[in-house]
Amino acid sequence: MAKLSLADLQTAVTAAREALAKEPENAALKAELEKAVAALAKEEEALAKAKDAGKIEVRVLVDHGGHAADSVTSLTADEAKAAVKAGWADDDKAAVAFAKKEAAAQAKA
Known part of the structure; x- marks a missing residue:
């Protein structure tokens, strides 16, 4: 996944969750959601560290x-x-x- 902004990551997570809700057994969607959630968490942590620095x-x-x-x-x-x-x-x-x-x-x- 390319470097995305926080807003883009939030949008990707929402879209993946919505798609997965329609197809709960889709392994590819599950994998994309996991990647998007992990990337979002990493970006939020980096933002929090930058603020605390x-x-x-x-x-x-x-x-x-x-x-x-x-x-x-x-x-x-x-x-x-x-x-x-x-x-x-x-x-x-x-x-x-x-x-x-x-x-x-x-x-x-």
Whole structure:
């Protein structure tokens, strides 16, 4: 299968599902659906990784906007800068590592 856009992959999956619904025993359609679903999942994962690549982990210092104190969350660079400036987050790597360590210890307890 050639490199398709996310929208094209979604369309291909939908078309394959619709065709397979009409001919549920068609092995070729089943194989095409499996390929289309796998390609769509791979593309969605790549998109999610690309979005996450630009994010910065911060330790939340106080409850704020749905983020619990002493948790770690990922924010865009601008969001992280604003959060640190506002005083509710710390972007220091040691602070983030500490919060992750504490969370892991609490999860084991």
